[in-house]
Amino acid sequence: MIHCFQYLVYGLYPYTSDKEGPVNDSMPPDMIWRIDDFQIDPSRPLYEQFVEQIRAMIAKGQLAPGTRLPSVRETAASLRVNPTTIMKTYQELERLSLLVTYRGQGTFVTNEEAAISRSRRDLARTAVARLEELAQSIGMTLEQFIALAKEEE
Amino acid sequence: MDHTITIQCTAVEMSFKKKKALHNVTFAAKSGSIVGLLGPNGAGKSTLMRILIGILEPTAGTVEVLGRKPGVETLGQLSFLPDRGHLPNWLTADQWLGYAAGIYPDWDIALEREWVRKQEVDRSTSIGTMSRGQEARLQLLTCLSRRTKLVILDEPFTGVDLLSRERISSAIAEETADGDRTFLIATHDIREMESMFDRIILIGDGTIKGVYDTEKLRDDGRSVESCYREVFA
Numbered sequence A: 001m002i003h004c005f006q007y008l009v010y011g012l013y014p015y016t017s018d019k020e021g022p023v024n025d026s027m028p029p030d031m032i033w034r035i036d037d038f039q040i041d042p043s044r045p046l047y048e049q050f051v052e053q054i055r056a057m058i059a060k061g062q063l064a065p066g067t068r069l070p071s072v073r074e075t076a077a078s079l080r081v082n083p084t085t086i087m088k089t090y091q092e093l094e095r096l097s098l099l100v101t102y103r104g105q106g107t108f109v110t111n112e113e114a115a116i117s118r119s120r121r122d123l124a125r126t127a128v129a130r131l132e133e134l135a136q137s138i139g140m141t142l143e144q145f146i147a148l149a150k151e152e153e
Numbered sequence B: 001m002d003h004t005i006t007i008q009c010t011a012v013e014m015s016f017k018k019k020k021a022l023h024n025v026t027f028a029a030k031s032g033s034i035v036g037l038l039g040p041n042g043a044g045k046s047t048l049m050r051i052l053i054g055i056l057e058p059t060a061g062t063v064e065v066l067g068r069k070p071g072v073e074t075l076g077q078l079s080f081l082p083d084r085g086h087l088p089n090w091l092t093a094d095q096w097l098g099y100a101a102g103i104y105p106d107w108d109i110a111l112e113r114e115w116v117r118k119q120e121v122d123r124s125t126s127i128g129t130m131s132r133g134q135e136a137r138l139q140l141l142t143c144l145s146r147r148t149k150l151v152i153l154d155e156p157f158t159g160v161d162l163l164s165r166e167r168i169s170s171a172i173a174e175e176t177a178d179g180d181r182t183f184l185i186a187t188h189d190i191r192e193m194e195s196m197f198d199r200i201i202l203i204g205d206g207t208i209k210g211v212y213d214t215e216k217l218r219d220d221g222r223s224v225e226s227c228y229r230e231v232f233a
Helices: A002-011 A046-060 A072-079 A083-095 A113-137 A142-150 B045-053 B093-103 B109-118 B132-144 B162-176 B214-219 B224-232
Strands: A099-102 A106-109 B005-016 B019-030 B034-038 B060-065 B078-081 B150-154 B182-186 B199-204 B207-213
Touching: A046 A083, A046 A113, A046 B214, A072 A083, A072 B162, A083 A099, A083 B162, A113 A142, B005 B045, B005 B182, B019 B045, B019 B182, B019 B199, B019 B207, B034 B045, B034 B162, B034 B224, B045 B060, B045 B078, B045 B150, B045 B182, B078 B132, B093 B109, B093 B132, B109 B132, B109 B162, B132 B150, B132 B162, B162 B182, B199 B224, B207 B214, B207 B224, B214 B224
Parallel strands: B034 B182, B034 B199, B078 B150, B150 B182
Antiparallel strands: A099 A106, B005 B019, B005 B060, B199 B207
């Protein structure tokens, strides 16, 4: 029974479903990063921005659960960024349970529903906090601010 | 010897006759990092690089490269791309690479093949007919095809087109991923390189104007470019 379940999970990974045995690092990733995937502000810590933006991609479903990500080396080369930055980014996303690394297989977007909904909630909270700040700057509560935006001319 | 430091300069002085080219130059480059040497023309970057590769002896101060005083031994353990350097224009890329494989004992044919493919260099092209971008890519892959721990690049982007610049910086990022290569790069192309540097050394009028870890700069809300402007403008 447990074995069946594992097969189902594995079935989500493209490239592995039609192959037997574990995949290895020479397998191509499911996607490659392109420099246009990110908007980077050069005066803020880079890894923070990569974490935020990849997290948002996972929350929005732009990066599907189970997607195999390019290695640190491939990512550093395609984004033309210091490899340490990418390593820190992947580590932080692993800490947030959004990425999982299997030794010898690579780094994948988590299949864990809970971790993804947590990231959606965090995304919502950050956006709302920003909105609240903006509302306060003109002396309004968040609710008043939203009401104002919905007001008809 | 400290294995975590690839380059250590302490109070380096360099004078040519009466002219002082470098004054009290002190900095370190950690192993496996990408270090940018930034500054206006005539700041002393090329002089400093010539000292590091061991073809110029400083007037005073100490220099350690790969754990020893720069000289013949260290020169054999590093790759250097000189500013405005040219490859023999009467050879084809293939002939040049064959020649390089013969003179460098640490030449790695597998690395050469990989980089020729990734840098899209056509082996049959004669160097004399190459564009600046093509020649720059061939020069870089000559540096990368050797198994050297230290790669020193003096202005690798001058006169190089956008796509070749991107290919070159992409190769540099990839080559540091395993953590055993250190890059020291003098460049004016700050925008292309700023997200690659671990550390920047700002040099002007032969003196060090500042040494910064880039992630620390960004923690304080500053970019490499704004820091450069504050120091030199």
